Each structure stands twice: as C-alpha cells, then as structure tokens.
Amino acid sequence: MELTLNHFLLVSGLLFAIGLAGVLVRRNLLIIFMCLELMLAAANLTLVAFSRFHLVEGQPAYDAHVLLFFIITVAAAEVAVGLAIIVALFRTKETTDVTKVNTMKY
Amino acid sequence: MTFLFYLFAALALLGGMGVVVCRNPVSAAFSMILSFLGLAALFIQLDAYLVGTLQILVYAGAIMVLFLFIIMLLDVQAEEKRRFPLATFAGAGAVVTAFVILVVLVLNRGGTAGKVLPALNPSAPGASDTHRIGELLFGTYWLPVQIVGVLLLAATVGVVVLSKKELK
Incomplete structure (x- = not known):
C-alpha cells in the first residue's frame, strides 16, 4: 500500500489527541507542560506533510520548513520561560500538583 | 518504506502514550524523547532532513534535557494514587474522542488528502x-x-x- 497524505495526518491527529488527553488528565505541572510540547510537535508533522505533498517545481514547499524553524525556536523560548515559572511556583508552594495550586494569593 | 512508516509512527504514538500513562516524571520524559525520535524519523521520511535533525537536536536534545534537569532539581515524586476520578476521565475521554472523530471525518472527506507521495524532481536547482x-x-x-x-x-x-x- 502506498503512503498517502492521510497516513501522516492521522498520525499527527492521534499524537495531538494523546497530548490533549495528557493535558486534561495529568496533575503534575511538568508533565502537562510536556504534553503541550507533544501537541506542538504533532502540529509540526502536519506542516511537514503538507509541504512534502504540495510540490513547487518538483521540490517541497520550503516555506513550511521555515515556519517550522520559527515554531521550534518559539517552543524553546516558551519552555525556558515556563520552566522558570514552574521553579518559581515550586519555591513558594513546594508542589507541582495543579490541584494544590488553587489560590491566587496566599 | 511503508513498513518504516508504520514502525516510526508506532514509536511516536507509543512514546506519546508513555508520557500520559507513566506515573514517574523521569519515565515520562524518556518516553517523550522516544516519541520525538519517532517523529524525527517521520520528518526524514518526508525528505525534511534539516527539520528532522533539528527535531532531534533541539527537542530530544536541548528541551528534554532541560525538562529532566528541572524534574531532578525539584525532586518531583511520582503522582500518588487517587480514587478513580470519574468526572476527570469522563470529561477528558469525551473531549479526546470527539477530537479523534473529527479528525477521521475530515480525513475521510476526500479532496487532496488521499494523494500518494509524489516523486521529487532531482534535477531541480538547489536540491x-x-x-x-x-x-x-x-x-x-x-x-x-x-x-x-x-x-x-x-x-x-x-x-x-x-x-x-x-x-x-
């Protein structure tokens, strides 16, 4: 059976769904953050798949790869800031459990 | 080609499930690395060599090392067991099922989605x-x-x- 665009899009959709489930079900802030990254990476797969299946002069549409480059950069910046916030939260609350972080101010 | 696709897609999906299922945050982080490796292999299968390499270097390398570093720095323990939270699981299950159904419906709609992998033109400039x-x-x-x-x-x-x- 030949590989079609549907194969890649389905994998991407399922991976996104797994990440979504993780965000909704887990309580550890760090793991919720990891699942968020998983969703982002799943979206990246869609982008690359569409670029590969939409040829421009016999080459993939490379603009998608440039966009992906920016997404990866922004994700890295986001992880750095997010982890700093989690560390700051841990310093005041001594926990990374989202169910125990339920007050705006103590 | 098709076999490799299924192999790496399974790797990416199982790794993703590991992140959701593992109680221990360190195991979750390592599942995540596994998932990213599978994803990078899929990128390379789509002839996106630079992006696949970046995925391994930046995600599996830098970002996950940062995560592991913070997990070990904060000494995060495994989540303790709790009474089966029916409302959480029912809500999350409903949302995720709805999403998967939506994806399958959109993919079944036809259009260009059933396109087979087109061959690249090797003589294109700047290959x-x-x-x-x-x-x-x-x-x-x-x-x-x-x-x-x-x-x-x-x-x-x-x-x-x-x-x-x-x-x-």
Whole structure:
C-alpha cells in the first residue's frame, strides 16, 4: 500500500489527541507542560506533510520548513520561560500538583 | 518504506502514550524523547532532513534535557494514587474522542488528502533542503529571523528575572 497524505495526518491527529488527553488528565505541572510540547510537535508533522505533498517545481514547499524553524525556536523560548515559572511556583508552594495550586494569593 | 512508516509512527504514538500513562516524571520524559525520535524519523521520511535533525537536536536534545534537569532539581515524586476520578476521565475521554472523530471525518472527506507521495524532481536547482531553507531564512524571511532573535533575548531576560531569589 502506498503512503498517502492521510497516513501522516492521522498520525499527527492521534499524537495531538494523546497530548490533549495528557493535558486534561495529568496533575503534575511538568508533565502537562510536556504534553503541550507533544501537541506542538504533532502540529509540526502536519506542516511537514503538507509541504512534502504540495510540490513547487518538483521540490517541497520550503516555506513550511521555515515556519517550522520559527515554531521550534518559539517552543524553546516558551519552555525556558515556563520552566522558570514552574521553579518559581515550586519555591513558594513546594508542589507541582495543579490541584494544590488553587489560590491566587496566599 | 511503508513498513518504516508504520514502525516510526508506532514509536511516536507509543512514546506519546508513555508520557500520559507513566506515573514517574523521569519515565515520562524518556518516553517523550522516544516519541520525538519517532517523529524525527517521520520528518526524514518526508525528505525534511534539516527539520528532522533539528527535531532531534533541539527537542530530544536541548528541551528534554532541560525538562529532566528541572524534574531532578525539584525532586518531583511520582503522582500518588487517587480514587478513580470519574468526572476527570469522563470529561477528558469525551473531549479526546470527539477530537479523534473529527479528525477521521475530515480525513475521510476526500479532496487532496488521499494523494500518494509524489516523486521529487532531482534535477531541480538547489536540491539540498538546507541550502533552500537557508536562502529563504536570510532572504525572504529576514525580518522574522530578527524578530525571533529579539524574542529569544526577551525570554533570556525573563528567565533571569524569574529565577531571582526575590522578585521586586
């Protein structure tokens, strides 16, 4: 059976769904953050798949790869800031459990 | 080709499930690395060599090391068992099922989605993808590159401020 665009899009959709489930079900802030990254990476797969299946002069549409480059950069910046916030939260609350972080101010 | 696709797709999906299922955060982080490796292999299968390499270097390398570093720094314990939270699981299950159904419906709608992998033209100018992406980055997209640089600077400053002992 030949590989079609549907194969890649389905994998991407399922991976996104797994990440979504993780965000909704887990309580550890760090793991919720990891699942968020998983969703982002799943979206990246869609982008690359569409670029590969939409040829421009016999080459993939490379603009998608440039966009992906920016997404990866922004994700890295986001992880750095997010982890700093989690560390700051841990310093005041001594926990990374989202169910125990339920007050705006103590 | 098809076999490799299924192999790496399974790797990516099982790794993703590991992140959701593992109680121990360190195991979850390692499942995540596994998932990213599978995903990078899928990128390479789509002839996106530079992006696949970046995925391994930046995600599996830098970002996950940062996660593991923080997990070990904070000494996060495995989540303790709790009474089966029916409402949480029912809600999450409903949302995720609805999403998967939506994806399957959209994919079954036909259109261009059933296209088979088209062959690349090997004699096209600048056949290396790194070459083409570099040209685009520093040609057409020079302004976004500058803006991303500023974003990274802002993130660095933000992290330094957040990590200070006392916020003023």
